[in-house]
Amino acid sequence: MQRVKFTINGKEVEVPVGSTILQAAEMVGIDIPRLCYDPDLSPLGACRLCVVEVKGNRLLPASCVTPVTEGMEVQTESPAVIEARKTILELLIANHPLDCMTCDKMGDCRLADYCYRYNVKESPFTGDQHDYAIDDSNPFIIRDLNKCILCGACVRACEEMTGQDNLSYLYRGFDRKATTAADVPYIESDCVFCGQCVAVCPTGALIEKSMSGQARRWDIDKVRTTCPFCGTGCNFDLAVKDGKVIGVLSAEDAPVNGRMLCVKGRFGWDFIYNERRLTTPLIKKNGQFVEASWDEAYDLIAEKLNGIKDQYGPDSFAALSSARCTNEENYLVQKFTRAHMGTNNVDHCART
Amino acid sequence: MTNPISEITDETELMLLIGTNATEAHPIIGYKMRQAARRGAKMIVCDPRRIDLVDEADYWLQLKPGTDIPLLNGLMHIIIKEGLEDKNFVAERTENYEALKETVQNYPPEYVSELTGISVEDLYAVARLYANTDKAMIFYTLGITEHICGTRNVMSIANLAMLTGHLGRPGTGVCPMRGQNNVQGACDMGALPNVYPGYQAVTNDEIRQKFEQSWGVSLPAKVGLKIPEMFEAAHEGKVKAMYILGENPVLTDPNSNHIRAALEKLDFLVVQELFLSETAEYADVILPAASFAECNGTFTNTERRVQRVRQAIEPIPGQANWQTICQMSTKLGYPMEYEHPSDIWNEMASLTPSMAGINYQRLENSSLQWPCPTEDHPGTPYLHKGKFTRGLGLFQPSDHIPAGEMPDKEYPFLLSTGRILFHYNVTTPYSEGIASVWDKEMAEIHPEDAEKLGLVTGQQVKIQSRRGEVISAVKVTDRVQPGMVWMSFHYAATPTNALTSDALDPVTGTGEYKVCAVRIEKIPEVAHA
Ligand code: SF4
Ligand code: SF4
Ligand code: SF4
Numbered sequence: 001m002q003r004v005k006f007t008i009n010g011k012e013v014e015v016p017v018g019s020t021i022l023q024a025a026e027m028v029g030i031d032i033p034r035l036c037y038d039p040d041l042s043p044l045g046a047c048r049l050c051v052v053e054v055k056g057n058r059l060l061p062a063s064c065v066t067p068v069t070e071g072m073e074v075q076t077e078s079p080a081v082i083e084a085r086k087t088i089l090e091l092l093i094a095n096h097p098l099d100c101m102t103c104d105k106m107g108d109c110r111l112a113d114y115c116y117r118y119n120v121k122e123s124p125f126t127g128d129q130h131d132y133a134i135d136d137s138n139p140f141i142i143r144d145l146n147k148c149i150l151c152g153a154c155v156r157a158c159e160e161m162t163g164q165d166n167l168s169y170l171y172r173g174f175d176r177k178a179t180t181a182a183d184v185p186y187i188e189s190d191c192v193f194c195g196q197c198v199a200v201c202p203t204g205a206l207i208e209k210s211m212s213g214q215a216r217r218w219d220i221d222k223v224r225t226t227c228p229f230c231g232t233g234c235n236f237d238l239a240v241k242d243g244k245v246i247g248v249l250s251a252e253d254a255p256v257n258g259r260m261l262c263v264k265g266r267f268g269w270d271f272i273y274n275e276r277r278l279t280t281p282l283i284k285k286n287g288q289f290v291e292a293s294w295d296e297a298y299d300l301i302a303e304k305l306n307g308i309k310d311q312y313g314p315d316s317f318a319a320l321s322s323a324r325c326t327n328e329e330n331y332l333v334q335k336f337t338r339a340h341m342g343t344n345n346v347d348h349c350a351r352t
Numbered sequence: 353m354t355n356p357i358s359e360i361t362d363e364t365e366l367m368l369l370i371g372t373n374a375t376e377a378h379p380i381i382g383y384k385m386r387q388a389a390r391r392g393a394k395m396i397v398c399d400p401r402r403i404d405l406v407d408e409a410d411y412w413l414q415l416k417p418g419t420d421i422p423l424l425n426g427l428m429h430i431i432i433k434e435g436l437e438d439k440n441f442v443a444e445r446t447e448n449y450e451a452l453k454e455t456v457q458n459y460p461p462e463y464v465s466e467l468t469g470i471s472v473e474d475l476y477a478v479a480r481l482y483a484n485t486d487k488a489m490i491f492y493t494l495g496i497t498e499h500i501c502g503t504r505n506v507m508s509i510a511n512l513a514m515l516t517g518h519l520g521r522p523g524t525g526v527c528p529m530r531g532q533n534n535v536q537g538a539c540d541m542g543a544l545p546n547v548y549p550g551y552q553a554v555t556n557d558e559i560r561q562k563f564e565q566s567w568g569v570s571l572p573a574k575v576g577l578k579i580p581e582m583f584e585a586a587h588e589g590k591v592k593a594m595y596i597l598g599e600n601p602v603l604t605d606p607n608s609n610h611i612r613a614a615l616e617k618l619d620f621l622v623v624q625e626l627f628l629s630e631t632a633e634y635a636d637v638i639l640p641a642a643s644f645a646e647c648n649g650t651f652t653n654t655e656r657r658v659q660r661v662r663q664a665i666e667p668i669p670g671q672a673n674w675q676t677i678c679q680m681s682t683k684l685g686y687p688m689e690y691e692h693p694s695d696i697w698n699e700m701a702s703l704t705p706s707m708a709g710i711n712y713q714r715l716e717n718s719s720l721q722w723p724c725p726t727e728d729h730p731g732t733p734y735l736h737k738g739k740f741t742r743g744l745g746l747f748q749p750s751d752h753i754p755a756g757e758m759p760d761k762e763y764p765f766l767l768s769t770g771r772i773l774f775h776y777n778v779t780t781p782y783s784e785g786i787a788s789v790w791d792k793e794m795a796e797i798h799p800e801d802a803e804k805l806g807l808v809t810g811q812q813v814k815i816q817s818r819r820g821e822v823i824s825a826v827k828v829t830d831r832v833q834p835g836m837v838w839m840s841f842h843y844a845a846t847p848t849n850a851l852t853s854d855a856l857d858p859v860t861g862t863g864e865y866k867v868c869a870v871r872i873e874k875i876p877e878v879a880h881a
Contacts, residue, residue, distance in 0.1 A: 139785030163386035163408075187789070194379070210785075223664035226651045228644035231530030232357070232380045233653025235719075238645055238664040245645055245664055255719045256357055256653065262379030263786070269645065271782035272668070276627050278640035279669050289628075289638065294676075297637050298683040304620040304636070306684055308593045314572065318582040318591045321543035322598030323532035325673060326649025326661055328696040330534070330541035331549060332677040332688065333597055339567040340686035344545050344554050344576030345591070348538040349599040 006072040021063035036151035037064040094123035105204030107217030137185035148205040154197035193263040199250040215241035227265040314342030355525035363523030366488035424508040426464030436483035438517025455749035487523030504750035530654035537652035545576030550704035586614040602630040640669035763869035794827040817851040
């Protein structure tokens with residue numbers, strides 16, 4: 001691969017031809033702030049927070065869309081750059097509800113992170129504030145566009161990841177909005193509730209409803225696991241707070257799916273807390289199920305299964321294992337059937 | 353799948369989808385296909401229904417249900433006639449080519465067009481496009497296997513891929529997409545009547561001895577019963593007792609009334625389940641099961657990728673499923689003792705050469721695709737590189753096998769079934785969020801038929817087949833062809849499989865969920881007071 005040499009913050013480095021300044025900086029461990037840039041999405045160059053100073057260039061170019069050229073000299077935190085970033089942040093928060101203390105995204109909000117990094121507490125700009133109604137129309141996603149910074153990540157994720165093309169920009173100027181066609185609530189739109197837009201949103205504008213009010217982001221334990229629904233085998237993190245699952249979060253290093261999930265994987269997990277879950281063994285007596293202890297259940301099973309085997313032979317027993325259960329459980333079921341019951345009558349549903 | 357999912361994104365130049373509604377049944381694979389189509393890869397969709405991916409496709413072959421074999425034979429006919437086959441591949445890597453040639457000779461485009469309803473021009477165009485594209489992948493799912501001729505359908509797909517040399521290289525291959533999360537793993541683990549883990553035959557003496565030695569018992573050499581045979585045997589009183597883990601055949605298997613009757617006849621039924629399912633109702637003992645969030649273990653996805661499942665919360669019934677199975681077995685007189693699911697995995701892997709190189713340490717930060725015979729083996733992203741498992745690829749030509757039951761005067765509609773995006777078989781209806789938005793069956797029916805029957809979206813109908821009847825709401829849509837009804841099988845209130853046929857693929861025992869004949873009757877609306 002061809003490489004180019006350039007200087008970044010006084011250090012000479014070599015990167016592959018075609019790298020943007022932002023990518024090149026990442027390669028050498030320099031973190032340039034970014035709001036609209038997302039490695040999984042096409043570059044937009046709209047938020048301008050990633051501006052850098054390039055020697056000989058009067059303007060500050062956006063590093064996410066500017067390729068490195070041979071001999072280029074880049075400063076990522078020069079006074080001019082810092083000044084520009086502060087102004088951008090001040091403009092953004094001028095029209096952003098500063099309710100960070102109760103915001104569900106706090107701790108995982110890039111806007112707050114950068115305000116902290118550049119010591120932006122409040123905005124010298126005053127003006128109109130948006131007063132959008134919160135879109136709470138569906139069971140999965142809360143959309144509070146008052147917190148939207150128009151980074152367009154949701155629009156690109158919907159189009160480029162899922163291909164649903166459900167979001168775009170409407171209106172102009174102050175009224176500009178990243179929203180559904182005709183600006184209807186999600187539930188009335190073509191949304192398939194994959195939640196990709198939620199996974200990429202850098203602010204609290206789009207959040208998982210199940211996690212709202214449940215935990216600060218830093219209190220969440222993440223447990224990496226594999227989706228229990230279809231054979232694609234997506235990975236994600238279960239978000240756990242105080243021993244309870246409160247949601248699903250995308251895991252960018254998931255081998256099959258990256259941050260993409262579908263509605264089932266992202267929002268279908270709550271079946272685990274359905275009140276109809278069985279919690280104790282049940283034995284049918286006179287046509288009614290009655291609660292039993294594990295030992296009572298095992299004793300009855302032992303008596304009946306061993307009895308039937310003795311009386312009618314091993315092939316009078318059959319087991320259905322499960323395409324929903326783990327490999328280990330399936331191994332045990334076939335082992336039990338073959339080794340103890342003495343028959344190969346074992347199969348599982350969904351022969352596909 | 354012979355090839356990894358990632359090749360949809362990085363490699364392939366053409367995707368041929370046959371009987372697979374990927375964006376609904378395997379959404380992430382479907383989204384990746386859509387991305388690939390948008391970056392310029394060609395897409396051919398063969399489906400009687402206007403599925404979402406039709407919008408991205410270069411060709412939509414709207415074949416009549418149950419005519420997949422004539423379609424595939426017709427494509428091969430054109431390919432051979434025009435000399436587009438991969439002659440080197442056929443000569444070096446396959447056998448029985450002459451027989452294939454002979455069979456597909458009888459499928460000229462005009463005849464195929466008549467059987468399938470696809471235009472002759474489209475047949476030519478698609479045959480040429482597929483054969484002339486260097487990297488082409490074929491995808492299929494239940495739309496192919498859930499027919500009386502399911503096995504033959506699958507062979508015909510393999511024939512097409514072999515004929516054109518679309519196997520054994522990146523960006524090519526035949527990709528059956530496995531339905532349930534761990535259907536691949538259940539097969540791999542030997543939850544099948546004829547094989548131990550790793551597809552090692554129970555009839556092979558040497559292999560059986562290996563397992564006998566490890567398990568310390570003598571083992572039966574006779575192949576066991578497949579699911580439909582089990583229920584048949586239960587009917588006949590030969591199978592007296594069953595243990596069912598985490599499955600709900602009453603809702604998901606075809607001709608559910610027959611299955612209910614079989615369960616009724618059993619002397620003893622143990623069900624281990626999350627919920628009091630329709631099947632669990634028939635149990636004598638129910639053992640409460642733990643969900644995926646409560647267990648450690650592994651699942652194996654459709655591309656043979658083994659991945660960890662990790663316990664996030666305490667098991668709601670107090671213990672994990674593997675513990676329950678071990679305790680039960682021990683009580684019955686066959687002790688099973690393991691400290692952790694990784695011990696179970698290790699025992700399995702020690703007996704299964706194709707998975708011997710996989711262990712929990714290696715899975716801690718990544719995933720592995722089997723075959724993976726040793727601990728330094730990187731896993732196998734695609735199969736059949738250089739040679740097939742059996743040496744040469746065998747062409748197995750098939751002739752058209754009409755569906756077991758076709759519409760007639762009495763039952764004029766063709767019912768086909770499948771999955772919808774928002775549900776997965778029988779678990780998702782227990783998700784409150786999902787259930788609240790997609791709460792009932794919406795049988796799809798074409799506007800022409802709807803008009804004849806005087807139906808509008810949302811109205812209730814009675815749908816009857818020779819085996820049963822259900823009540824459902826309808827959705828009027830041109831996604832389906834005239835004369836066809838399409839339904840899912842996720843809802844207990846509309847148990848679609850009360851209708852479906854009990855015709856079975858003679859080889860796999862898979863039910864013919866895709867095609868059966870029904871009639872539709874409007875339910876008069878109750879006048880509002
Ligand atoms: S949930 Fe998915 S489909 Fe809906 S708007 Fe977000 S990205 Fe688009
Ligand atoms: S909703 Fe979030 S992702 Fe979408 S434009 Fe606004 S801030 Fe960006
Ligand atoms: S997230 Fe969706 S596509 Fe991925 S495994 Fe789960 S059900 Fe399948």
